[in-house]
Amino acid sequence: MSIETRPTPETNTVESSSELIRLEQVTKRFGDNTVLDHLDFSVDAGKHVTLIGPSGSGKTTILRLLMTLLKPDEGTITVDGQRLFPASDKEVREVRKKIGMVFQQFNLFPNMSVLRNITEAPVTVLGMSKDEAAERARGLLEMVGLADKCDARPTQLSGGQQQRVAIARALAMRPQVLLLDEVTSALDPELVAGVLDVLRDIARSTDITMLCVTHEMNFARDISDQVLMFDSGRVIESGPPEKIFTEPERDRTREFLSAVL
Ligand SMILES: Nc1ncnc2c1ncn2[C@@H]1O[C@H](COP(=O)(O)OP(=O)(O)OP(=O)(O)O)[C@@H](O)[C@H]1O
Numbered sequence: 373m374s375i376e377t378r379p380t381p382e383t384n385t386v387e388s389s390s391e392l393i394r395l396e397q398v399t400k401r402f403g404d405n406t407v408l409d410h411l412d413f414s415v416d417a418g419k420h421v422t423l424i425g426p427s428g429s430g431k432t433t434i435l436r437l438l439m440t441l442l443k444p445d446e447g448t449i450t451v452d453g454q455r456l457f458p459a460s461d462k463e464v465r466e467v468r469k470k471i472g473m474v475f476q477q478f479n480l481f482p483n484m485s486v487l488r489n490i491t492e493a494p495v496t497v498l499g500m501s502k503d504e505a506a507e508r509a510r511g512l513l514e515m516v517g518l519a520d521k522c523d524a525r526p527t528q529l530s531g532g533q534q535q536r537v538a539i540a541r542a543l544a545m546r547p548q549v550l551l552l553d554e555v556t557s558a559l560d561p562e563l564v565a566g567v568l569d570v571l572r573d574i575a576r577s578t579d580i581t582m583l584c585v586t587h588e589m590n591f592a593r594d595i596s597d598q599v600l601m602f603d604s605g606r607v608i609e610s611g612p613p614e615k616i617f618t619e620p621e622r623d624r625t626r627e628f629l630s631a632v633l
Protein backbone atom coordinates (compact mmCIF):
# COMPACT_ATOMS: atom_id res chain seq x y z
CA MET A 373 0.00 0.00 0.00
CA SER A 374 1.21 3.48 -0.64
CA ILE A 375 -0.35 6.71 0.44
CA GLU A 376 1.07 9.99 -0.70
CA THR A 377 1.35 12.60 1.94
CA ARG A 378 1.94 16.20 1.16
CA PRO A 379 5.55 17.29 1.33
CA THR A 380 6.62 19.45 4.23
CA PRO A 381 7.61 22.09 5.02
CA GLU A 382 5.17 24.67 3.80
CA THR A 383 5.94 28.33 3.34
CA ASN A 384 5.16 30.28 6.48
CA THR A 385 6.28 27.67 8.96
CA VAL A 386 7.59 29.61 11.92
CA GLU A 387 9.33 27.03 14.02
CA SER A 388 11.57 24.14 13.30
CA SER A 389 10.47 21.90 16.16
CA SER A 390 8.82 18.64 15.31
CA GLU A 391 5.59 19.76 16.97
CA LEU A 392 2.81 19.55 14.46
CA ILE A 393 -0.18 20.39 16.64
CA ARG A 394 0.06 22.79 19.52
CA LEU A 395 -2.66 23.99 21.88
CA GLU A 396 -1.68 26.66 24.37
CA GLN A 397 -3.89 27.75 27.24
CA VAL A 398 -7.00 26.82 25.32
CA THR A 399 -10.26 27.50 27.09
CA LYS A 400 -13.65 26.54 25.70
CA ARG A 401 -16.90 27.32 27.42
CA PHE A 402 -20.46 26.48 26.54
CA GLY A 403 -22.48 29.03 28.54
CA ASP A 404 -21.16 28.70 32.08
CA ASN A 405 -19.86 25.18 31.45
CA THR A 406 -16.07 25.41 31.09
CA VAL A 407 -15.28 22.35 29.04
CA LEU A 408 -11.58 23.00 28.40
CA ASP A 409 -9.72 24.96 31.03
CA HIS A 410 -6.41 26.51 29.92
CA LEU A 411 -5.44 23.33 28.14
CA ASP A 412 -1.88 22.87 26.90
CA PHE A 413 -0.75 20.01 24.77
CA SER A 414 1.15 19.23 21.63
CA VAL A 415 1.52 16.37 19.20
CA ASP A 416 4.79 15.76 17.37
CA ALA A 417 4.83 15.15 13.64
CA GLY A 418 4.27 11.54 12.70
CA LYS A 419 3.18 10.47 16.18
CA HIS A 420 0.00 8.66 17.10
CA VAL A 421 -1.64 10.14 20.15
CA THR A 422 -4.76 8.77 21.78
CA LEU A 423 -7.10 10.71 24.03
CA ILE A 424 -8.92 8.69 26.64
CA GLY A 425 -11.18 9.80 29.43
CA PRO A 426 -14.74 9.79 30.72
CA SER A 427 -17.76 10.90 28.74
CA GLY A 428 -18.12 14.66 28.71
CA SER A 429 -14.47 15.32 29.54
CA GLY A 430 -13.92 17.36 26.36
CA LYS A 431 -12.28 14.90 23.93
CA THR A 432 -14.57 15.58 20.99
CA THR A 433 -14.42 19.29 21.72
CA ILE A 434 -10.66 19.23 21.12
CA LEU A 435 -11.08 17.53 17.75
CA ARG A 436 -13.86 19.94 16.80
CA LEU A 437 -11.60 22.89 17.64
CA LEU A 438 -8.91 21.45 15.39
CA MET A 439 -11.47 20.98 12.62
CA THR A 440 -12.53 24.62 13.17
CA LEU A 441 -16.08 23.45 13.73
CA LEU A 442 -15.78 25.33 17.03
CA LYS A 443 -13.71 28.30 18.18
CA PRO A 444 -11.97 28.55 21.52
CA ASP A 445 -12.80 31.38 23.91
CA GLU A 446 -9.13 31.85 24.79
CA GLY A 447 -5.76 30.47 23.86
CA THR A 448 -3.87 29.67 20.68
CA ILE A 449 -3.85 26.70 18.35
CA THR A 450 -1.18 26.14 15.71
CA VAL A 451 -0.71 23.35 13.19
CA ASP A 452 2.63 22.92 11.50
CA GLY A 453 3.66 26.33 12.83
CA GLN A 454 0.68 28.02 11.17
CA ARG A 455 -2.06 29.66 13.19
CA LEU A 456 -5.44 28.02 13.33
CA PHE A 457 -6.68 30.22 16.18
CA PRO A 458 -6.60 33.16 16.33
CA ALA A 459 -6.29 33.39 12.58
CA SER A 460 -7.74 35.05 9.50
CA ASP A 461 -10.18 33.11 7.31
CA LYS A 462 -7.40 32.69 4.76
CA GLU A 463 -5.02 31.23 7.34
CA VAL A 464 -7.74 28.90 8.56
CA ARG A 465 -8.43 27.68 5.02
CA GLU A 466 -4.74 26.93 4.50
CA VAL A 467 -4.33 25.05 7.75
CA ARG A 468 -7.60 23.14 7.36
CA LYS A 469 -6.19 21.48 4.23
CA LYS A 470 -3.65 19.72 6.40
CA ILE A 471 -6.27 18.12 8.63
CA GLY A 472 -8.61 15.24 7.89
CA MET A 473 -11.23 13.86 10.21
CA VAL A 474 -13.29 10.72 10.49
CA PHE A 475 -16.39 10.93 12.64
CA GLN A 476 -18.35 8.38 14.62
CA GLN A 477 -21.27 8.80 12.23
CA PHE A 478 -19.62 8.43 8.85
CA ASN A 479 -21.22 11.55 7.34
CA LEU A 480 -20.87 10.37 3.74
CA PHE A 481 -22.76 12.26 1.04
CA PRO A 482 -25.78 9.97 0.51
CA ASN A 483 -26.60 11.19 -2.99
CA MET A 484 -23.12 10.50 -4.40
CA SER A 485 -21.41 7.29 -5.39
CA VAL A 486 -18.63 5.97 -3.20
CA LEU A 487 -16.05 7.12 -5.75
CA ARG A 488 -17.50 10.62 -5.95
CA ASN A 489 -17.58 10.86 -2.15
CA ILE A 490 -13.82 10.48 -2.28
CA THR A 491 -13.05 12.61 -5.35
CA GLU A 492 -15.30 15.56 -4.52
CA ALA A 493 -13.03 17.47 -2.12
CA PRO A 494 -9.73 16.83 -3.94
CA VAL A 495 -11.33 18.23 -7.11
CA THR A 496 -13.16 21.19 -5.56
CA VAL A 497 -10.75 22.12 -2.76
CA LEU A 498 -7.33 21.00 -4.02
CA GLY A 499 -8.08 21.61 -7.70
CA MET A 500 -7.02 18.10 -8.67
CA SER A 501 -8.13 16.91 -12.11
CA LYS A 502 -11.10 14.53 -12.11
CA ASP A 503 -9.04 11.77 -13.65
CA GLU A 504 -6.25 12.01 -11.14
CA ALA A 505 -8.72 12.21 -8.25
CA ALA A 506 -10.54 9.12 -9.54
CA GLU A 507 -7.34 7.19 -9.93
CA ARG A 508 -6.21 8.02 -6.44
CA ALA A 509 -9.67 7.23 -5.07
CA ARG A 510 -9.54 3.78 -6.64
CA GLY A 511 -6.17 3.19 -5.01
CA LEU A 512 -7.51 4.27 -1.64
CA LEU A 513 -10.59 2.08 -2.01
CA GLU A 514 -8.34 -0.84 -2.76
CA MET A 515 -6.36 -0.06 0.36
CA VAL A 516 -9.48 -0.15 2.53
CA GLY A 517 -10.66 -3.35 0.86
CA LEU A 518 -13.51 -1.84 -1.16
CA ALA A 519 -12.19 -1.78 -4.72
CA ASP A 520 -15.45 -3.26 -5.99
CA LYS A 521 -17.68 -0.60 -4.42
CA CYS A 522 -16.78 2.46 -6.51
CA ASP A 523 -20.23 2.81 -8.00
CA ALA A 524 -22.26 1.85 -4.95
CA ARG A 525 -24.19 4.42 -2.93
CA PRO A 526 -23.36 4.74 0.76
CA THR A 527 -26.77 3.33 1.73
CA GLN A 528 -25.89 0.09 -0.06
CA LEU A 529 -22.92 -0.47 2.24
CA SER A 530 -22.63 -1.86 5.75
CA GLY A 531 -21.62 0.50 8.54
CA GLY A 532 -18.09 -0.87 8.54
CA GLN A 533 -17.81 -0.40 4.78
CA GLN A 534 -19.15 3.14 5.04
CA GLN A 535 -16.61 3.92 7.70
CA ARG A 536 -13.81 2.58 5.52
CA VAL A 537 -15.03 4.86 2.70
CA ALA A 538 -14.96 7.75 5.17
CA ILE A 539 -11.35 6.90 6.02
CA ALA A 540 -10.45 6.77 2.32
CA ARG A 541 -12.22 10.09 1.82
CA ALA A 542 -10.18 11.71 4.59
CA LEU A 543 -6.91 10.31 3.17
CA ALA A 544 -7.77 11.54 -0.32
CA MET A 545 -7.01 15.07 0.88
CA ARG A 546 -3.47 13.98 1.78
CA PRO A 547 -3.76 15.29 5.30
CA GLN A 548 -0.76 15.66 7.53
CA VAL A 549 -3.03 15.05 10.49
CA LEU A 550 -5.84 12.56 10.79
CA LEU A 551 -8.36 13.11 13.58
CA LEU A 552 -10.39 10.08 14.56
CA ASP A 553 -13.33 10.38 16.93
CA GLU A 554 -14.61 7.02 18.17
CA VAL A 555 -14.78 5.82 14.62
CA THR A 556 -15.91 2.32 15.54
CA SER A 557 -18.40 3.08 18.26
CA ALA A 558 -21.43 3.21 15.95
CA LEU A 559 -20.56 -0.14 14.36
CA ASP A 560 -21.89 -3.61 14.99
CA PRO A 561 -19.25 -5.54 16.93
CA GLU A 562 -18.34 -7.84 14.05
CA LEU A 563 -17.50 -4.86 11.83
CA VAL A 564 -15.15 -3.17 14.26
CA ALA A 565 -12.07 -5.30 13.57
CA GLY A 566 -12.01 -4.56 9.83
CA VAL A 567 -12.02 -0.81 10.40
CA LEU A 568 -9.37 -1.00 13.11
CA ASP A 569 -7.19 -3.13 10.82
CA VAL A 570 -7.33 -0.41 8.16
CA LEU A 571 -6.32 2.20 10.73
CA ARG A 572 -3.49 0.02 12.04
CA ASP A 573 -2.26 -0.26 8.47
CA ILE A 574 -2.32 3.50 8.03
CA ALA A 575 -0.51 4.00 11.32
CA ARG A 576 2.17 1.50 10.31
CA SER A 577 2.71 2.46 6.72
CA THR A 578 2.31 6.24 6.52
CA ASP A 579 3.81 9.25 8.26
CA ILE A 580 0.41 10.77 8.97
CA THR A 581 0.09 12.21 12.46
CA MET A 582 -2.91 10.67 14.20
CA LEU A 583 -4.94 12.12 17.05
CA CYS A 584 -7.45 9.61 18.08
CA VAL A 585 -10.30 9.36 20.58
CA THR A 586 -11.22 5.77 21.21
CA HIS A 587 -12.70 3.39 23.71
CA GLU A 588 -10.92 0.50 21.98
CA MET A 589 -8.14 0.13 24.48
CA ASN A 590 -6.34 -2.72 22.69
CA PHE A 591 -6.23 -0.63 19.55
CA ALA A 592 -4.98 2.38 21.52
CA ARG A 593 -2.28 0.22 23.05
CA ASP A 594 -1.23 -1.07 19.60
CA ILE A 595 -0.98 2.17 17.69
CA SER A 596 -0.24 4.89 20.23
CA ASP A 597 3.08 6.50 20.89
CA GLN A 598 1.44 8.47 23.65
CA VAL A 599 -1.83 8.27 25.57
CA LEU A 600 -3.38 11.33 27.19
CA MET A 601 -5.82 10.76 30.02
CA PHE A 602 -8.39 13.49 30.10
CA ASP A 603 -10.63 14.49 32.93
CA SER A 604 -12.80 17.60 33.22
CA GLY A 605 -11.07 19.36 30.35
CA ARG A 606 -7.52 18.76 31.55
CA VAL A 607 -4.83 16.25 30.74
CA ILE A 608 -4.34 14.62 34.11
CA GLU A 609 -1.76 12.07 33.00
CA SER A 610 0.12 11.18 29.85
CA GLY A 611 2.71 8.68 28.77
CA PRO A 612 3.42 5.71 26.55
CA PRO A 613 0.60 3.15 26.44
CA GLU A 614 2.50 0.51 28.37
CA LYS A 615 2.81 2.95 31.26
CA ILE A 616 -0.73 4.36 31.22
CA PHE A 617 -2.44 1.01 30.78
CA THR A 618 -0.36 -1.01 33.23
CA GLU A 619 0.91 1.37 35.87
CA PRO A 620 -0.99 4.65 35.81
CA GLU A 621 0.01 7.16 38.44
CA ARG A 622 -3.34 8.76 39.09
CA ASP A 623 -6.22 7.08 40.90
CA ARG A 624 -8.63 8.71 38.45
CA THR A 625 -6.88 7.03 35.52
CA ARG A 626 -6.91 3.66 37.29
CA GLU A 627 -10.59 4.04 38.12
CA PHE A 628 -11.42 4.97 34.51
CA LEU A 629 -9.41 2.09 33.05
CA SER A 630 -10.91 -0.45 35.39
CA ALA A 631 -14.36 0.65 34.20
CA VAL A 632 -13.53 0.35 30.48
CA LEU A 633 -11.00 -2.49 30.24
N1 LIG B 1 -22.40 22.35 21.09
C1 LIG B 1 -22.42 22.23 22.44
N2 LIG B 1 -23.21 23.03 23.19
C2 LIG B 1 -23.22 22.95 24.53
N3 LIG B 1 -22.47 22.08 25.26
C3 LIG B 1 -21.68 21.26 24.57
C4 LIG B 1 -21.60 21.28 23.12
N4 LIG B 1 -20.71 20.35 22.72
C5 LIG B 1 -20.25 19.77 23.85
N5 LIG B 1 -20.83 20.30 24.96
C6 LIG B 1 -20.53 19.93 26.35
O1 LIG B 1 -19.12 19.90 26.48
C7 LIG B 1 -18.72 18.85 27.34
C8 LIG B 1 -17.66 18.02 26.62
O2 LIG B 1 -18.24 17.39 25.50
P1 LIG B 1 -17.40 16.47 24.52
O3 LIG B 1 -18.33 16.07 23.44
O4 LIG B 1 -16.14 17.13 24.16
O5 LIG B 1 -17.08 15.23 25.48
P2 LIG B 1 -16.38 13.85 25.15
O6 LIG B 1 -15.21 13.74 26.07
O7 LIG B 1 -16.13 13.74 23.70
O8 LIG B 1 -17.48 12.80 25.63
P3 LIG B 1 -17.92 11.37 24.99
O9 LIG B 1 -16.89 10.39 25.47
O10 LIG B 1 -19.27 11.13 25.60
O11 LIG B 1 -17.96 11.53 23.51
C9 LIG B 1 -19.98 18.10 27.72
O12 LIG B 1 -20.36 18.56 28.99
C10 LIG B 1 -20.97 18.53 26.67
O13 LIG B 1 -22.25 18.52 27.19
Ligand SMILES: [Mg+2]
Nearest residue numbers: 431432433553
Ligand atom coordinates in the same frame (compact mmCIF):
# COMPACT_ATOMS: atom_id res chain seq x y z
MG1 LIG C 1 -16.89 12.50 22.21
